Structures are given as structure tokens and as C-alpha cells.
Amino acid sequence: MATIKDVAKLAGVALSTASYALSGNNKVSAKTREKVLEAARQLNYHKNGFAMDLKRSRTNTIALILADLSGPFYSELIRGVQEVALSNGYDLIACSSIGGGDSTAVRFLREKRVDGAVVLAYNMSDEVMQASAGAGFPIIAMDRIISGEGLISIIVDGESGGYEATRYLMDKGHRKIAYISGPSNSFANSLRYQGFQRAMQEGGLEEQAKWRISGGFVRDGGYKATKMMMMQGELPTAVFYGNDEMAIGGLKALEEGGIRVPEDISIIGFDDIQLTEFIQPPLTTIRQPMYESGSLAGHLLFQMLNGEEVDMFYKLNVKLIECQSVKDRSKVQSE
């Protein structure tokens, strides 16, 4: 690889002049600049990014940290972050936190290979995030409440969402409601479940242990959990899936068992992923403001990078999206 030295030599100028010319500084005459650019072109010269970052001690890059690059993506959220990064002239890279302390994500944070990060990865420990964040290095956590210098939490109000979803089912006359949960260590899942419990208690309904099954927030988990539920003899009249992915898996299991939705059983999801409107029946669900939260995360990151004062905690509201996967049983008295 050609370095700026080679360019300078070929152009017959000093190193620094070449540097100035290449970064568009107006300290060099047009003629010299042209000479330098021509030399660079001839040598197919390109800056060495690291040397630049090292000297500038800034990378102009932020990281989006995900639990698993091949996992289900919140594409709207990413779009939100991406647009803000782009419009601020920053680069965005995504990396995975697979691998624990040796993961790419942890290395990028520790070694300060980026200027800040947005984290949506349950497998990142609070410790790592707290150790890395700081005045000059903002981290936005989107899947937990965490505090520390340079740390901001954005969460969606999963508790209200869980509550609303459950109330909605109850209002439609459902009394036997199952909850298919996400991973037990998931903060989002615990919020949703708390909302579910609050609504159940408030309505004087008893939660059945056999109807609380984990599907790990993944499609196939929802499928298996639903199969398991179906093998227990008695079916609930409604199922609250902790997220849409599991509901899609559940739908397949029900279909295979010849159980109609919503005629025989009602289901409700959570997230409002784009797919929900494309499946049969369109899924009633709780919408999370994905794009907005991603965009907010991006904006906050840059405000912090610019040294502005911002709040450390944000809670976004959810909204019930009524489709066709829930049947109104309130007029029917019994089965």
C-alpha cells in the first residue's frame, strides 16, 4: 500500500503539504493540490484509516451491538439509528456480542474502536457497559435499565403493553388466558409478564402455571410451546404471546392441530413486526415504536457526543393494534 509519504515524494512536496492537500485544506495552492491529487491517483493511494483515527482520536463511527448478527432483527429500529448516523456524517457498523468477554462487541467497546454505541443485546453484561461508557463515550441501552456515566436507557413500556393486551382479551370475554413467555432473563419479557399479571389480578382471574410456557422469544420456541400447551388437554380461550415471532410459530402449531384462529382460540402478540399484517389471520398485537426508539437512540448519542445535556432515561409508549386474531366472546356465555 502506498502511504502519504509516497504521494508526497511523487508530487515533490512535503508530507504535510500532501496531507493538507488531501484533506481539502485551503492552505495549499490549487496547483499544488492538483499535483498531489494526481500523484495519489497514480499510486492508487488511500488513507490508512487507523493512522487517521489514532491521530485524530476519533473514529466517526458508532456501533450497533446486537446479540447475534444472524438473529431476528428489529429492522425498523436499525433504520432509525442508521438514518441519524448517516445524517450526522457518521458511519454505523453492526457487531455481535456472541462470545462473551471475547466478543467483537466487547472488544470494540473496550478498545474504543468506535465513538459510541447503541446496545440491544441481552447477552452484554451491565459491567462491561458501565466500564466502557463514560463522558466521552456514550452508550445507549435499549433493552434494560442501567445507570452510570455516559449511559442512557431507552425502554418501551412493556408493563403497560402487557396490561393492555391482557385487558383487551378480558374485555373480549376471555377468562382462560395463557402466557407464552420469552427468556426468563429478558427484561422486556419480565415487563410484559408483569403487565399480564397485573391485569389478571385486577380482573380476579387466576393464572394457571401450566399455561405459562417459555418460547424463548423465537419462532420455533413459540411453535413448541404451543404444541406443549395443546398436549395438556384443556385449552385456554386466548393466548398472549410475549412477542410476534412466537405467535407466528404458535399459529403454525395451532393450524397443524386443526385449531382455528380466532374461532377456536384467540391470540395476541407483541412488537408489531412488519410481518404481522402478512400472516393469516392478521395478528392483533402491541405496537412498539421501533423506528422512533432507534431514531431517538441515534439522536441522543450525537447529543452526548456534542456535549449536550440529556436525560438518562426514556420510556416510550405502546399501542394496541387491533386485527383479526382475537374473537369477541363477551356475548357468548359459555362453551
Add this chain to the structure above:
Amino acid sequence: MATIKDVAKLAGVALSTASYALSGNNKVSAKTREKVLEAARQLNYHKNGFAMDLKRSRTNTIALILADLSGPFYSELIRGVQEVALSNGYDLIACSSIGGGDSTAVRFLREKRVDGAVVLAYNMSDEVMQASAGAGFPIIAMDRIISGEGLISIIVDGESGGYEATRYLMDKGHRKIAYISGPSNSFANSLRYQGFQRAMQEGGLEEQAKWRISGGFVRDGGYKATKMMMMQGELPTAVFYGNDEMAIGGLKALEEGGIRVPEDISIIGFDDIQLTEFIQPPLTTIRQPMYESGSLAGHLLFQMLNGEEVDMFYKLNVKLIECQSVKDRSKVQSE
């Protein structure tokens, strides 16, 4: 941020000793190493990634370049690449080629911020890839055929896939077949379409211009294209969707129009994304070996980084996955 200098000073040793101790070199005594590590702990010292990369002139990172981070992901492909990278002790980052010449992807290639790349991004120009690739910098292209030093192409045999899909429909008695296409500049789309055309010609069937509509390879595009097709009065008996995403969109449009699948119309997709088995009816499609191609890409990348000789071109085979979205009309003579 503390630097290795500070660590050395606090530990009372020379810079180089600290460096050796921190990189686990056995040139230092256990006692000294401990002293240095303790100092590093006290100062919360972490290596500066750039300085290290600069000195080592190696990053231990490879990039996965995608057209759009928020776009539909080939998660299996990513998993393939990711696993290989991880097992070789490399980091993997994903970045987007949105933004043309100023995109993150182009900068990462040009400025050599990674050691190599896997590219699956139609909006990357051949020129950029050819200019960046070289003996020490391998690039694996997964969406085109391209040649040059350090460049390898992996493609799936879309032509055969398109041919097989179409033959399959014809074998099932279909004579009126529509093709919902991807973007016209997509290499994958053109292969599939060529296969479609070959089968049609071979079967003596005429392709109807009104039944070749573009859906841009996206779900919503498939939905709109299908709506458009439905408005033209005459329906084909089968639709070949250029990819599964569009087929899912199309399914919704058909559903809305009260057209049953496969009773009234048969559909076939392409890709075999995970979702296909979860929709109703499960989609007959052409499977691309996604995981395998990702894994192959990863392996080739590391072989090149290790200076081994490899072929410059790979073509992977596809396979028809028979599900329930195609009806056999071969016994029915007319409609």
C-alpha cells in the same frame, strides 16, 4: 484514557516491558507481569485498538457488507460467515453500502479498516471492489460474477432454479404462468428469469408481457405486483415469485381478493427463507444453500488470508422444496 505509558510508569517498568506483559509474552517474569496487570487494572487500562492495528498492520476483523443494515437479512448466510470468523479468532462486523461512494462500506474497504470482506450488496460497484481487493485483501462477492486479483465469486445456480421451478409448475399442468420479478439490475433476478424463460420456451409456452411484473424483491412489492396482476382481468393459473418475500406479499394480496391458494391459483417462491414453513399454505420454493454459501465464503476468505490457492469461482446448486402452495392440475383438462 490511560495509555500503556501510564501503566508502565505506575508499575515502575519500561514501556516495552509493559507491552510484553500485557500481550502475554513470556519474556517477562511472572512477578513483573503481575505488577503490570495490577497497574493496568488500577488505571482501568485498555489497549487502544487503532494504535495496535496500525502497528500490527492487521485488524483481525472482516466485514460483511450488506446493501442495507435494516433490510431483509439472509440470516443463515450470516450465520455461516459468523461461525467461520469466530472459529478463526476473527471479529466480524456488518456495515451498509448505503450512500454510494461515501458509504461506510466503501470507506472500510478503501481505508483498509478490515482484513477482508464478504459482499452481498447490489449497490456496491464492481469498480470499488476491484480497486480495493488485492493479494493481501480478499473480497468474496456473493451476488455477482466478478474477477480480479483477490476477488472470488460465489453464486447459486439461479438459472437452474428458475428452470426447475417453472418445469415443476408445467409438470403440474400449468400453462399460464406469471413471473413476478426482482429489480431489473439484480444479477440473481436475471438468472432466475433466464431459467424461467428457458423452461417456458422448451415447453412451447408463451410468456405474457402483462404477467411479468416487478416487485423489487420486497414483500410489499410482491403485494402490489400481485394486486396489479389481479386487476388485469385474466389470472394465470400459477405465479412464480422471484423470491419468497414477494410471495408472502402476494399471498396477502390474493387472500384479500378472495383468491384461494392453491385451489384457485398456485404459487412458488425462491430462496426458502425460514418463514416459508410458517405461513399458510406452506410455500413451495427453491432452496438456496444459504448457510453453506456463507460458510464457504468465510472459509475461502481465511484461506486467502493464509495465502492458500483457491478457485476464483463457485456455483452452488439449488433444490426444489415441495410444500402445499401448488395444485396439481394435470388431471384437470380445462377450466
Add this chain to the structure above:
DNA sequence: AACAGATGGCTACGATTAAGGATGTGGCAA
């Protein structure tokens, strides 16, 4: 005294950038 192991000094990696040096321009007096 020779040797091996441990430690320290120093330079290079490739770029940025402040500060100072060289060069050229124009104005004015002799």
C-alpha cells in the same frame, strides 16, 4: 567469565497539525 533470562531504550507504523521558514507581491522612496 560465559550464559541465559529479564528488562529497558528506541524507532517505526501512517497520519494530523501547530509553528516557523521560504517565497513572491506590491508600495514607496531614492
Add this chain to the structure above:
DNA sequence: TTGCCACATCCTTAATCGTAGCCATCTGTT
């Protein structure tokens, strides 16, 4: 016209970022 000076313009010198690793030096053992 010529010579001198002030001044702006353009360019160069040199320090620096944080780390790796060569090579020299020192220490203690045999």
C-alpha cells in the same frame, strides 16, 4: 528603474497519537 521593506501566501519541519518489537543492556546463576 532600482532597492528595500512589510506582508500575505504557500510550504516544510517536527512533534505527536499509542502500540509493537528489535536490539542492547543489565542481573544473577553456573
